[in-house]
Amino acid sequence: MPFTMIVTFQPRPGEERRLQDELTAMIEPSLAEPGCLGYRPLVDPNQSGAMVIIEEWTGEEALEEHFATPHFKRVADVLDEILVEPFAATTLTRLDVAEAA
Numbered sequence: 001m002p003f004t005m006i007v008t009f010q011p012r013p014g015e016e017r018r019l020q021d022e023l024t025a026m027i028e029p030s031l032a033e034p035g036c037l038g039y040r041p042l043v044d045p046n047q048s049g050a051m052v053i054i055e056e057w058t059g060e061e062a063l064e065e066h067f068a069t070p071h072f073k074r075v076a077d078v079l080d081e082i083l084v085e086p087f088a089a090t091t092l093t094r095l096d097v098a099e100a101a
Helices: 016-025 027-031 060-067 070-082 095-100
Strands: 003-009 036-043 051-057 088-092
Touching (some): 016 027, 016 036, 016 070, 027 036, 027 070, 051 060
Antiparallel strands (some): 003 051, 003 088, 036 051
């Protein structure tokens, strides 16, 4: 079942630019994955340095494959260094898809 994830990130002070660079570098390889329907990092103008990624996946298997890619593993290591706390993810499904399940 397709779903959307909203993932939030809060960098340590001084790591804002690095977070933006790292998440931007994830766009191209993530979109090249067969199960990725969308991958868009956004900046939160109301929270200094905070970022959000809106990701769309064809299903849970596609996301698990994403977690196993070299680009995800690399950025996960970097995020451990530069975030105030681990990123938080919320998974959402479209209302019409959730009702049909």
